[in-house]
Amino acid sequence: DRQVEGKPRTAKMLIGSMQLSGYAGTFLGATLIIFSKVLLKAIIGNDALDPDVFLAAMKYVCIRALGMPAAVILGSAQAACLGMQDIRSPLYVLFAAAVVNLFGDMLFVGSTNPWIGGAAGAAWATVFSQYAALFMFLKWLRSKPNPKPVPTPIPAEPNVMNLTDAIMELTGPSSSKGSSRRKNFSQSLRSFGNWSSKKVNGAGKPLFSRRSKAVKKKVTKEEDEPYFSTRGFLSGRFKKRNLFTFPPKDVTNEFAPYVFPVTVTSVGRVSGYVAMSHVVSSALGTVGMAAQQVIVSVFYCLTPIADSLGLTAQSFVPGLVEKKKSPERSAALKQTLINLNKAGFLFGAAMVSAIACLPLVSKFFTTDPNVIAQVNSVVPMLSVFFTVHAMFCGTEGFLLGRKDLGFLSKMYAGFFVVVPWCLLRVKRAALAGANVNLATVWTVFTGYQLVRVSSWFIRARFLLKRSERKSNAIEGDMLNVDNQSP
Structure with missing residues (x-):
């Protein structure tokens, strides 16, 4: 529905993808938390690892798993924006999330609390930035920008030109003022007459040929399409609580293959x-x-x-x-x-x-x-x-x-x-x-x-x-x- 006003099918698919992503992220996060110990041992493959290091890795994985639902929903929303050829919206949101992550690192990493400081603090900062980005993305998709006020044009004062003196100069006797302008005007008329005779004989170029081509090119040139933004794309069609509902069956069937x-x-x-x-x-x-x-x-x-x-x-x-x-x-x-x-x-x-x-x-x-x-x-x-x-x-x-x-x-x-x-x-x-x-x-x-x-x-x-x-x-x-x- 690229050419359909409001893109209703695209909006329906976007909402459905975010809903499915929330459930998929929750499942992945729960799986990571439950099997984190087994998975870490399999990846490390070294029984001689310091228990304190292993515990720190466990905490990091479990904390990061809490942010999995937000991460998956963000991925779906970003992919939808790119699919609609809107590259700016994800950039704005992810930049704001990076700022939140930076301040989170500064706040948590230096803490002496074992569940807040160090590697765990870095994990908490990332999780908070993911949920902050999610809420900002939802706000962006649901809030339309305020329409720009159209300025009322102020009527300009008419410019009054006095043509009488100019006509009198060009048509007056040789003794009157403006002789140089009369001479230039006469030469222009003679050159125009010579050009007209060449045109009749088949020589010369079409009248105003360059200007005609330029005007034609300007008229036929296709105007650039306005940049599409997903800001407010789901306005009136999506509420935050809809994120916790399961999508309709027809939408699920679209994603199943x-x-x-x-x-x-x-x-x-x-x-x-x-x-x-x-x-x-x-x-x-x-x-x-x-x-x-x-x-x-x-x-x-x-x-x-x-x-x-x-x-x-x-x-x-x-x-x-x-x-x-x-x-x-x-x-x-x-x-x-x-x-x-x-x-x-x-x-x-x-x-x-x-x-x-x-x-x-x-x-x-x-x-x-x-x-x-x-x-x-x-x-x-x-x-x-x-x-x-x-x-x-x-x-x-x-x-x-x-x-x-x-x-x-x-x-x-x-x-x-x-x-x-x-x-x-x-x-x-x-x-x-x-x-x-x-x-x-x-x-x-x-x-x-x-x-x-x-x-x-x-x-x-x-x-x-x-x-x-x-x-x-x-x-x-x-x-x-x-x-x-x-």
Whole structure:
């Protein structure tokens, strides 16, 4: 209902997605709290861990789990805004949440209370910022902006011109004043006469040709569409208490086909990171864990740059896919993929430049020379990873925009098995005394990245070729019908 006033179907789906997200977030949060001890032991994989450290990790996970409902609802609302091509609203809300998180860290982290200070304080600050962002987002969606007052135009005083003197100067005798203006006027008349005769003979240019083209261009130029904002989009259609009700059955049925492939895709995407954390904590010792923490901090600072391309693709590609199949549609999809890859290449170059500076700044993260050496040893693998990461995200967003969830879910289901298996072989080799370090782990992970990006490129290219064939076939059938018609 893009062209429908008020977008009622979109509003209904947005409300339903937030309601389902609340229940999904509650389920995930409860699962994390109940199984936090088991999950942490499985990830850490090291029985020699200090009990105080394990207890701090337990508290952090349980506190963060309390914010899971807000986090999932925020994700759905943000995705809906991006789907409606409103990129500003999530930016405003998430920036305000970041400010709340900052002040929360300043308030809680320094506390000596074990349930409020330290890592627990950082967790509480994040949870409070998530709920603050949720309430701000709901307020934004439900409150329409005040209409701008239209200023009353003040009638301007008429300008009175005296044309009598000008006419008398141009038509008066030679002895009167204004002789220079009469001379210029006469020359203009003669040149106009010469131009008219050339026009009659077929020479010369059309009258006011440049101006006519400019006016025509100005008239035919399509005006820019006003920027769409989701502020007040749910005004009069949603109340806060509706967030705790279950959505209608027809809305639930709309989301049902996506539950399994999206869940498999998400679990498969996360499994590699979980397996990597397990291998590092259980087999590479304290130095490896410290170096991994530095690398992961830099890693998660850079990945949002690439993620923006995926979000952009998911916002704009569906609009192209919904159009009628035609060569123009296929060309637009192809050009979109090319543009995403161009932007991905530039983003990748920027991220690799940042990674290249890591050996220069690693001393600011730690003073241990062994940790610094392990961090620097991973720089080549990180450079390869980030060279293609933005292009990977853009292409994955392109596939998601085309709703190619079947392919993605099957691929990530395979990665869910293969990637942990490869990383666990690294752990086995390390425990057996082989020369295995952090660079080995990231070599496996970089190989996983290269396989992903290659598979995504091949799939996107295949879909474009298939779309072009169908469009050409449709166009050929239409031409045959036109030729056969009397």
